[in-house]
Amino acid sequence: MFFEITCAHIKIISNFSPRINFSMKRYLLLLLMIGALAACKNNKKAGNNTNEPMTFEDFQALFKPGTLPYKLNADTLQLKMADSLAVAATDVNRFLTDTLTKGDYSKTEKVKLFPLTRIPGNVADYMIIKAVGKSQTTGYLCILDKKGKYLNRLRIANTGGSDGSIISTSIDNKNVVKISAEKKKSGANTSLKEEFYAVNKDGSVQLIMTNTNGPTTAGQIFNPIDTLPRKHKFSGDYTSGDMSIVSIRDGEDGKTFQFFISFSKDNGNCKGELSGRGHYLAGNRGEYKDKESSCGISFQFSAGRVNIREIGGCGAYRGIKCFFEGGFVKKKHKSQG
Secondary structure: HHHHHHHHHHHHHOOEEEEEOOOHHHHHHHHHHHHHHHHHHOOOOOOOOOOOOOHHHHHHHOEEOOOOOEEEEHHHOOOOOOOOHHHHHHHHHOOOOOOOOOOOOOOOOOOOOEEEEEOOOOOOEEEEEEEEEOOOOEEEEEEEEEOEEEEEEEEEEEEOOOOOOEEEEEEOOOOEEEEEEEEEOOOOOEEEEEEEEEEEOOOEEEEEEEOOOOOOOOOOOOOOOOOOOOOOOOOEEEEOOOOOOOEEEEEOOOEEEEEEEEEEEEEOOOEEEEEEEEEEOOOOEEEOOOOOOEEEEEEEEEOEEEEEEEEEOOOHHHHOOOOEEEEEOOOOOOOOO
């Protein structure tokens, strides 16, 4: 087709008035050739069932554009999709990861992959893929940097795994990913566990809070910064009851600190959990401000105590009827060795 079009137009250009010089004819011919090449390129189909390799732009175009906030539940996951919409595993392996379904499906199980949505985020971009196998249907959140490089993945939805849990997810406009796992128990009872993750620029995810309607055991708080150094005079663990703690650890220098806050109020009906890096201010004060949201915490240190107060909206990290606030008493620490 390219040669037929080009030759036809060459004949037309050759029959132009003699007043059009050779340079002008050559220029017109060059423009027509560029246009013909572009048309040929646009008419090629890349990817499945073709000999043309798929580009990242082709791969990305398979995903429906979306925005935050975003939700994916089991009902949506179960909607049947035409096999023609599936993407080849080789393309997923090339542009994302070859371990997408690892741990959820056996190596011998035939799994079809369907591109769902692509979403631009504040710190990273997302691609959501559905995997359909004989045993289950699973949703994955793939995290990419702003140049399209794959960084990480999260299992965010499932129609029912081996333990009977049904998993759904939501991502708010602050890039907080909430993964909810619901499991049927005896009778009409169900257990619900909600995990909240913050997505970092490098693709790593940080568990910032866990909510569950299951029984709470006193004294069992997992402190993710427990092993960090505590040489600063304000570093240590401050508690209020068995299930509330403000943990302070040394920062990169004397002006910063690492913190972890976890509290449970109203017999476990209202919980909150938050961790991050704060900085010290004058007058025995400290402050934390989330770069991706309005959440902020004020710390006021005194002899053996710390008082915290919420100075921004931190609703993504706590229940709606309670706040990051109150006084905590410093625990004595036994030096190791």
